[in-house]
Amino acid sequence: MRILVFGAGSLGSLIGGLLAATHDVTLVGREPHVSTVRDQGLEITGEIETTTYPDADTTVPDSAELAIVTVKSYDTGEAAQALRAADPDVVLSLQNGLGNEESLSEPLDGAVLAGTCTYGARLVEPGIVGCTGVGTVTLGARGGGDSAVAERTAGAFESADVDTTVAADMPRRLWEKLAINAGINAITALARVENGALAEGAAGDVAARAAAETARVARDSGVELPDERAIDRLEAVVETTAPNRSSMYQDLEAGQRTEIDAINGAVCERASEPVPINETLTALIETWERGRNLRS
Numbered sequence: 001m002r003i004l005v006f007g008a009g010s011l012g013s014l015i016g017g018l019l020a021a022t023h024d025v026t027l028v029g030r031e032p033h034v035s036t037v038r039d040q041g042l043e044i045t046g047e048i049e050t051t052t053y054p055d056a057d058t059t060v061p062d063s064a065e066l067a068i069v070t071v072k073s074y075d076t077g078e079a080a081q082a083l084r085a086a087d088p089d090v091v092l093s094l095q096n097g098l099g100n101e102e103s104l105s106e107p108l109d110g111a112v113l114a115g116t117c118t119y120g121a122r123l124v125e126p127g128i129v130g131c132t133g134v135g136t137v138t139l140g141a142r143g144g145g146d147s148a149v150a151e152r153t154a155g156a157f158e159s160a161d162v163d164t165t166v167a168a169d170m171p172r173r174l175w176e177k178l179a180i181n182a183g184i185n186a187i188t189a190l191a192r193v194e195n196g197a198l199a200e201g202a203a204g205d206v207a208a209r210a211a212a213e214t215a216r217v218a219r220d221s222g223v224e225l226p227d228e229r230a231i232d233r234l235e236a237v238v239e240t241t242a243p244n245r246s247s248m249y250q251d252l253e254a255g256q257r258t259e260i261d262a263i264n265g266a267v268c269e270r271a272s273e274p275v276p277i278n279e280t281l282t283a284l285i286e287t288w289e290r291g292r293n294l295r296s
């Protein structure tokens with residue numbers, strides 16, 4: 001399959017690098033990473049060790065069967081515009097947060113699939129990406145239901161040994177992942193603690209309330225997600241990722257913009273009743289971003 005990965009940072013390089021073992025892959029990213037990959041190949045280190053040889057560029061090729069989007073959520077609109085030149089048959093987002101599929105489907109004609117990914121990745125240096133956790137890609141029709149396109153896409157991932165599940169309930173899964181990120185990311189970033197610090201105490205209670213608010217907004221949006229399910233999933237992820245620094249904690253440490261708009265901000269935007277925990281977390285992170293001139 002001719003696959004284009006838009007946003008060859010940490011996750012895009014890992015997934016694109018793995019897919020390049022059996023597919024014709026182009027990584028679209030930044031210099032000097034893309035020239036290093038073109039010249040020397042992409043080295044994957046950590047929990048998976050291999051070198052593959054995807055093509056790499058700063059602009060999109062003129063066609064693609066599948067485009068995988070792995071930019072940060074605040075760059076999705078720009079990614080969608082850039083992808084018009086490749087006119088991909090199928091577009092798949094593996095990003096965190098809500099609203100990415102909507103941003104992609106507006107300017108693009110191809111089928112847009114929803115996805116989540118529990119692989120962990122970190123760009124170590126140009127040409128080298130670390131796999132910090134072997135996980136699963138879950139994908140399916142963005143509105144839910146069976147999808148032959150999703151089955152074909154999953155087949156392409158599996159033929160490259162990327163563990164993949166096709167799900168007929170992607171809306172619920174996206175909200176469930178959102179509840180986890182809404183509970184963990186901003187709190188660990190603001191308190192500068194690893195995920196495991198939310199296993200007990202006041203911060204853990206606030207995280208559970210953020211997840212429960214998210215579940216309520218999901219139900220108001222027509223997605224069946226009980227509070228207990230959202231809190232159970234949050235607690236399970238806090239336990240399994242206890243030593244991790246959340247991506248938002250890492251963003252704050254690096255002085256970079258966060259994905260707050262697509263996480264707690266997305267909950268606030270869709271809520272028809274007050275969601276005080278999500279509103280507070282959004283306001284605090286946005287204030288930090290404004291103070292750093294990372295948002296207008």
Ligand SMILES: NC(=O)C1=CN([C@@H]2O[C@H](COP(=O)(O)OP(=O)(O)OC[C@H]3O[C@@H](n4cnc5c(N)ncnc54)[C@H](OP(=O)(O)O)[C@@H]3O)[C@@H](O)[C@H]2O)C=CC1
Nearest residue numbers: 007008009010011012029070071072073075095096120121
């Ligand atoms: N890393 C991980 O383990 C996981 C990440 N995710 C999600 O995946 C998404 C990506 O995360 P991650 O890989 O960590 O982020 P990164 O910032 O490492 O990767 C995104 C890359 O896309 C590049 N990019 C943005 N816009 C363009 C453009 N117009 N042209 C070319 N390149 C562009 C960025 O460059 P620049 O920074 O210069 O703009 C950056 O290199 C997020 O939504 C994240 O939440 C989900 C699961 C796991």
Ligand SMILES: CC(C)(CO)C(=O)C(=O)O
Nearest residue numbers: 184241244245246247248
């Ligand atoms: C699941 C979790 C919270 C793991 O750290 C994550 O997705 C993130 O940090 O963005």
